[in-house]
Amino acid sequence: MDIENRINKWIESYDRNSYLIGSILIASNENILLNKGFGMANREHNVPNMPTTKFRIGSLTKAFTAMGILQLHEKKKLNINDYVGKYLHDYPNGERITILHCLTNSSGIPNYTSFADFWFSSMRLPLTLNELIDTFKERELDFEPGSRFGYSNSGYALLTSIIETVSGMSYGEYIQEEICNPLGMYNTGCDDGIKVVPRLASGYSFWEEPIHPAYADLSFPLGSYGVYSTTEDLFIWDKALKLFKILNKELTEKMFTPNFSSYACGWMISEIGGKKCVHHSGDISGFCSDFLRFVDDQVTIIFLSNMNVTPVEHLSREIAKTIFEEQSSLPCPAVPIPFKKVVPIVGKYPFENEKDKCLDISVEKEELYLTVSKMYGAVYKFKLLPVSHDSTKATFITEMINEQLVFYYSLTGEIESVQYIDCTGNNQMMNKAK
Known part of the structure; x- marks a missing residue:
């Protein structure tokens, strides 16, 4: 090419x-x-x-x-x-x-x-x-x-x-x-x-x-x-x-x-x-x-x-x-699917090495939103679009910037962790705050 x-x-x-x-x-x-x-x-x-x-x-x-x-x-x-x-x-x-x-x-x-x-x-x-x-x-x-x-x-x-x-x-x-x-x-x-x-x-x-x-x-x-x-x-x-x-x-x-x-x-x-x-x-x-x-x-x-x-x-x-023909990342297409199991996902997911910073997942009118701080500590709120879902995990992408969140379910249907890939490509696993 x-x-x-x-x-x-x-x-x-x-x-x-x-x-x-x-x-x-x-x-x-x-x-x-x-x-x-x-x-x-x-x-x-x-x-x-x-x-x-x-x-x-x-x-x-x-x-x-x-x-x-x-x-x-x-x-x-x-x-x-x-x-x-x-x-x-x-x-x-x-x-x-x-x-x-x-x-x-x-x-x-x-x-x-x-x-x-x-x-x-x-x-x-x-x-x-x-x-x-x-x-x-x-x-x-x-x-x-x-x-x-x-x-x-x-x-x-x-x-x-x-x-x-x-x-x-x-x-x-x-x-x-x-x-x-x-x-x-x-x-x-x-x-x-x-x-x-x-x-x-x-x-x-x-x-x-x-x-x-x-x-x-x-x-x-x-x-x-x-x-x-x-x-x-x-x-x-x-x-x-x-x-x-x-x-x-x-x-x-x-x-x-x-x-x-x-x-x-x-x-x-x-x-x-x-x-x-x-x-x-x-x-x-x-x-x-x-x-x-x-x-x-x-x-x-x-x-x-x-x-x-x-x-x-x-x-x-x-x-x-x-x-320069190096491998670069491409975003997942923003084609949302029906998703109703929003309640287990709602909550705060603290960053392991950044004190007082977390992913704050909220729900409004049955749609999920991510609130997170970015450069200079400024806080932004993005709608989450569900793009795939099965019995083990649910994958969402954000509007406006290329971020991906993969929520992993336990055998009882509770959220055990989330994989967060931010808009700069940083990838980390985070656990839900209790």
């Missing part, structure tokens, strides 16, 4: 269950093999996702910020080995933290999105860039700058400020004028949450059905996670990076040189499936994304989603397996 047929088979198996939400672009040897939208860009107005749909790309933004800094280095307007205090004069520890430390997430600056009040309060409030920096600048460093890796959106907020200080432009203007417009990426920009962006998807979460995500103010994500784009524009970006169109070869190679924990400058460099991959993922308020660049193999996979529970990182890697 050739590569396009393998991809189409994989796509069809997931799409028939409505497990793909967003836009996917797959390319090999600069040829686009798939460029397609799935699901709804806007559910209120029944607008479908298309290859031209714009998505907030979260931390894929960091690659644009890194590019901006390195362009300014190339133009000798700054030096990446300079201390940040040279440009941000009142910043505490500014004489200890270099621009390169911020680029490689080795600055030791506490990550503001990890603060206890961020998800419940701070992310909903408008902030200027300076006000954002004030929320973390007086905090003690997590470690000595340059000594190890520590992911920090705060470091990228400082880089945003340095770009604005040195260039004399706002971050959004800089990205537009120095990166996007020269490359013809006219569907990419910085989203401030105020200006109307044509063809921008709405972000969603899930609780029994698609819902609106928790509100996030977009005044301050900027160079940390504030850019929107399309799969097609990101493919232009991919090709421009290979051809050194807006940054010389030496600095581009510097940008892709791993530091601690495989993190380079706005990109991760690691092996995926035994092959070198330049990659990054992102998420922001109902959106999630993944960008895989197998540069040596000339394969690019871009998956942008506007459903925050879509496991884009896992799915993009499954696509990579399909391309």
Whole structure:
């Protein structure tokens, strides 16, 4: 089976269950093999996702910020080995933290999105860039700058400020004028949450059905996670990076040189499936994304989603397996069968090695639902569809994401255990709480 047929088979198996939400672009040897939208860009107005749909790309933004800094280095307007205090004069520890430390997430600056009040309060409030920096600048460093890796959106907020200080432009203007417009990426920009962006998807979460995500103010994500784009524009970006169109070869190679924990400058460099991959993922308020660049193999996979529970990182890697002729998983078809023995299944099934986490199975109108926490501890609720049943076990799959639960009966008809295969392929046996 050739590569396009393998991809189409994989796509069809997931799409028939409505497990793909967003836009996917797959390319090999600069040829686009798939460029397609799935699901709804806007559910209120029944607008479908298309290859031209714009998505907030979260931390894929960091690659644009890194590019901006390195362009300014190339133009000798700054030096990446300079201390940040040279440009941000009142910043505490500014004489200890270099621009390169911020680029490689080795600055030791506490990550503001990890603060206890961020998800419940701070992310909903408008902030200027300076006000954002004030929320973390007086905090003690997590470690000595340059000594190890520590992911920090705060470091990228400082880089945003340095770009604005040195260039004399706002971050959004800089990205537009120095990166996007020269490359013809006219569907990419910085989203401030105020200006109307044509063809921008709405972000969603899930609780029994698609819902609106928790509100996030977009005044301050900027160079940390504030850019929107399309799969097609990101493919232009991919090709421009290979051809050194807006940054010389030496600095581009510097940008892709791993530091601690495989993190380079706005990109991760690691092996995926035994092959070198330049990659990054992102998420922001109902959106999630993944960008895989197998540069040596000339394969690019871009998956942008506007459903925050879509496991884009896992799915993009499954696509990579399909391309490279490795075995990848395919979901069971969502063809429900009649099932009435719901009561024995209802209950809580604790995770063995994760305290206070469980599968909570409930029943509503004779239909079963799974409630379970996912990334960042956020809790989601999915309808369970029965797909097979006999005297020893009953198998269910979930709506929206590819999860499977196999409940095993005792000789007396009670549930003894459940096999839970989650949307990332993790497989574990769990016992019902008594």
